[in-house]
Amino acid sequence: MTIKENLQKIKQEIPANVTLVAVSKSKTIDEIMEAYDAGQRDFGENYVQELRNKQPLAPKDIKWHFIGTLQTKQIKYIAPFVYMIHSVTSIKHIEEIDKRAKQNNRIIPILIELHIANEITKSGVDDSELFELLEYYNNNNFANIEIQGLMGMATFTNETEQIRQEFKHLKKIFDIVKEKYFNNNVNFKHLSMGMSNDYMIAIEEGSTIVRIGTLIFGERKYNK
Numbered sequence: 001m002t003i004k005e006n007l008q009k010i011k012q013e014i015p016a017n018v019t020l021v022a023v024s025k026s027k028t029i030d031e032i033m034e035a036y037d038a039g040q041r042d043f044g045e046n047y048v049q050e051l052r053n054k055q056p057l058a059p060k061d062i063k064w065h066f067i068g069t070l071q072t073k074q075i076k077y078i079a080p081f082v083y084m085i086h087s088v089t090s091i092k093h094i095e096e097i098d099k100r101a102k103q104n105n106r107i108i109p110i111l112i113e114l115h116i117a118n119e120i121t122k123s124g125v126d127d128s129e130l131f132e133l134l135e136y137y138n139n140n141n142f143a144n145i146e147i148q149g150l151m152g153m154a155t156f157t158n159e160t161e162q163i164r165q166e167f168k169h170l171k172k173i174f175d176i177v178k179e180k181y182f183n184n185n186v187n188f189k190h191l192s193m194g195m196s197n198d199y200m201i202a203i204e205e206g207s208t209i210v211r212i213g214t215l216i217f218g219e220r221k222y223n224k
């Protein structure tokens with residue numbers, strides 16, 4: 001199957017109101033262009049340096065989603081163009097994104113990454129850290145950042161019931177946060193959950209953004 005065929009198949013499976021982010025980490029500009037020519041515009045990258053290399057070579061109307069572990073000192077490099085940052089996990093991140101967004105005269109949409117997996121290796125804040133972060137955000141006036149929702153990664157397992165419970169938890173927290181911290185504001189609207197192995201479960205549990213790499217581009221080979 002070609003990249004185009006893979007995209008068409010996934011597009012047919014997901015509802016029109018769910019955004020498909022094509023995760024292009026480790027993939028070449030040619031592979032990105034194949035997806036682009038098939039109509040894909042939202043792409044996800046995990047590494048700042050890789051994204052900085054690719055962005056100038058790719059079409060300007062691509063919406064770049066940053067989904068990898070975020071390092072505060074690297075935020076300035078993506079602030080001029082990044083479409084959305086999914087992986088915010090600290091007050092330092094929020095302060096730095098707001099500062100760099102201001103310098104670029106823009107508002108950067110962000111998601112807070114919640115740790116939902118039963119694995120210590122996956123990043124994200126826990127529930128109590130999330131509420132601390134939101135208190136802090138609400139007590140300050142960050143004019144150049146907008147929290148639009150939450151992101152999470154389920155445990156990598158074949159136990160679909162476990163995955164479903166983790167997504168259910170994320171959705172529950174999303175609903176609580178939306179009401180308690182955002183007064184049900186419509187701009188708090190995104191739940192970024194679901195990858196190649198679990199996106200249909202994620203959509204059933206309320207996902208609005210799925211991040212899919214392998215199923216579009218094939219297996220990743222990093223030879224660094």
Ligand SMILES: *Cc1c(COP(=O)(O)O)cnc(C)c1O
Binds near residue numbers: 025068213214
């Ligand atoms: C790599 C990655 C994905 C895509 O994973 P696939 O299993 O290849 O679909 C999605 N989200 C994040 C945060 C990732 O790091």
